Amino acid sequence: MGLNMEMSPAPALDAALYAIADPTRRRIVERLMRGPARVTDLAAPFSMSLNGVSKHLKVLEGAGLLKRTCRGREHVLALRPEPIRRIQAWSSRFERFWTDRLDALAQQLENEKETE
Amino acid sequence: MGLNMEMSPAPALDAALYAIADPTRRRIVERLMRGPARVTDLAAPFSMSLNGVSKHLKVLEGAGLLKRTCRGREHVLALRPEPIRRIQAWSSRFERFWTDRLDALAQQLENEKETE
């Protein structure tokens, strides 16, 4: 399983963020919060072609954001937690930062303002 | 200042995620965690041209991820909390979901496995 804790390259985080940056894909992910769904179901709310959605799903799947389960002719997509957890972990690193440096930063900005 | 709480379109979240999805820009943001810096300083660790970094900074600034303060001829960039907070908030929405549906999902996946 290899729980790896690297920080600099982080290809998984990269893929997750990239996948999720697209509005369409994000809408798909959000919709998938309400439970698994088939490709056609997922494509329904969009004006784009089914193939378009299919490609988006492939990207999401490639980033590990969802797992595909073939049940007969229909593919059922379900959300996978890890990638989003990674994103949350990454953004959480800043939270500490804000609280720590908030006052220092504020002071700094005040200084800048003087010189402006 | 208009603190708006909409969820579907979320152009700000969109811009933030887009900006941060690029590895270079993410590295810049991470570097900026350690305090404000000038354009040249930020560009130093990268092999790319200064202009390239300048463009990335513009994107980050446009997404509200950093604030630029001109001090003489040099521009000082500092991190801004809101966009990353938005990202964190977004990814946090899923946390509840995991814990809630985790068992149900596991069961569901087991079911799929049977049929496979």
Place this chain on the structure above:
DNA sequence: TCCATATTCAACCCCATGGTTGAATATCAG
């Protein structure tokens, strides 16, 4: 004033990517 430093602007290039359409594949139902 003159030159170096710090940065952006403008134009350009190239490739990745979101999107399309049309055909292929596979499964289900008569």
Place this chain on the structure above:
DNA sequence: CTGATATTCAACCATGGGGTTGAATATGGA
């Protein structure tokens, strides 16, 4: 077997965006 449903594959197109280079702007220092 035949046809309808569910989905992908393959080829293609057009735009955007990451990157470059070269010139412009502005500030600082001698």
